[in-house]
Amino acid sequence: MLDFVMRPLASAGRGTVKTLGSVGRAWVLFAGAAGALRHPGIWGPQLVPQLARIGVASVPIALFIATFTGIVMSLQASYTLTGTIPLYFVGTLVGKTMMLELGPVLTGLTLAGRVGANISAELGTMRVTEQVDALETLAYDPLAYLVVPRVIAGIVMFPIVVLLAMTVGIVSGWFTALQLLDMSSPEFVKGLRLLFEPWDVWFAIIKSVSFGAVVTGVGCFYGLQTERGAEGVGRSATQTVVIASMIILCLDAFWAATLL
C-alpha cells in the first residue's frame, strides 16, 4: 500500500528533477554559447556552411510544403465561404493564414524534423564517438565551433525560408483561385490587401527567428547530451523533433498572445 502510493510520487519527483536538470543544462549550454560568441575566429568560418545546410538546403522542402498548403488553403477557403461570403475573402484568408500562422509554423515544424534531427544526430554521433572530446583536446571550444554557427544560421535563415515559403504559399493559393475557383486576379488581390498590415510580416519574422533559435538550440542540446552509442543518437534525434515541435507550438501561442 505504501509502495503503491510512494512509487508515483517518486516517479513524479524523478521526472521533475530530470526536467529541471535538463532546463538547467540547457541554460548552461545557451549561456556558454552566448559566451562563445566572443570567439568569432572559431565559429566564423563555420557560419557559411551552416547557413547553406540549414537555410539553403531547407528551401526546397519548405517551398514544397508551402505550395501545397496554399493550394489547400485556397480550396478549403472557397468551400467554406461559398454562398454567403464574397469569394474575394479567399485571398484574405490565404494571405492572413500564410503570414500569421501556417507559413512560420509549418516551416518551423518541417525544419524541426529536417534541421533539428540532423543537428542532433550529427552532434550526437560526434559525442558518442568522442569527437567533441577531441575538439576540447585541440583547444577548440565545442560550443563556439559546433553550437554558435548552427544557432546563428538558424536565427538568420529561418526568417528567410519562412518569407519565401509565405510568398510561394500565397502565390500558389492565388494560382489555384484563378484556375479552379473562377476568381479573377483583381478579386484575389483585393482580398489579399483587404486586411493586410505590415505588422503581419514582422510578426512572421519574429516567430520564425524564435523557431530557428529553438530548433537549432534543441538539436544542439540533445545532440551534445547523447549517450549510449547509436541508440542514444536515435533517441536524441527523436527527442529533438518532439521537444522542438512542442516548443514551437507553445511559442506560437505565446507570440499570438503577446504580439497580436
Place this chain on the structure above:
Amino acid sequence: MDFKDGGIMDRRREIMVGLVVVLGIAVGVVGTIWLQDGWGRDRVSLRAASTSVGQLMEGASVKFRGVAVGRVESVAVVPSGEAVLIDMSVRPDLIIPSDAAVLIAPESMFGDWQAEIIRRGDYDTHPYLEYPGEGVLPGVALPDFSRLTATADEIAQNLTTISERFEVAFTEETAQNLGRAIDNLGEVSDQFSEIIDQQAERFDALAERVDASTQELGAAARAARVSFERVDAIVADGQVQKLFADAGTGVENLRRLTENMDASLTDLQTAARQADATFARLDALLVALQDEDGSLGRLLADPALAEGALEAVAQMRDLLSDIQQNPRRYLSFSIF
C-alpha cells in the same frame, strides 16, 4: 566533419547563401510594399474631422466616386476630445470638389470601413463637423451595423408593444364590427360603382357636346384667324390709314352738309313763315272769293262774265297764233 572546406565549395556555398538571403529579403520587402498598395506612387495628404469614425482604421480605403484613390494613414482623437482627425494619403492627380466632405461608412457588411470623399451638396442633411484649421475637410460617420441593429431591435420592440395592444383591443366584438364594416364598405362600393356608371354615361354625352363645341370653336377660331390675317394684311398694306383718311373726309363733308342743312333749315323756317303768311292771305282771298268780294269773286259768281272772259282768252290765243305765223304783219323793225 570538415574542418576546412575547399575554396570552390566555399565560394559556391557563399553564393547560394547570399542568393537565398537576398531573395528572401527582397520578397519580404517587395511583397509588403505591394500589399500596402504603395508601390512607386506619389501621395498627397488630406485631413478630415468628424465627431466619430465608426470602425474606420488605419489602412482603410479612401474612395472618390466609388474609386479607391488612397488610404487612411492615421486616426486620432484631438486632445480636447471634441473631434477625431483622419489623415489620408491620396493620389496627387485627384481634383476634389470645392465643397468636398468626407463620409465615413461601412465598405461592406464584413466590418471594413472606408472614407469616401463626396460633394457636400449631394449629402447635405448629414451633421458634418466643421473643425477649425486650414484644409480640414468636414466629415461625418454613418451609424455602423451594430447601431442599426440596435435601432431595428428598438423598432421590433415597439412593434411588439403595438401588436400586444392590438391583441388587447381586437376582441370578438371588434371582429364582428369589423366584419360588418367590411360588408358596409362593400355595399358602399357597389353603390359607388353604380353612380360611377351613371355618371359615366352623362360624362359621355357631355363629352360629345364638348367635342362638338370644340369643333365649332375650332371653326370659329379658323375664321377669326382668317379675319385677323386679312386685318393683318390690311394693316400691312396701309389701307387702314387710307380708310381713316377717307373717313375724315366723309366726316368733314358730313359736317358741311350739316351746316348746309342748318342753313337750309333756317331758310326753310323763313319760307315756312312766308308760306304761312301766303296761306293766310290765300285764306283771306278765298274768304273774299267766297264772299264774291273783288273782281275774281264777281267773276266766279257771274257766269256771263266768266264766259266773256273765256271768249276773250280764246281770241287772245288766236291772236298769238297769228302773230307767230305772220310776225311781219304786226312787227316792223329797221335800223336805218
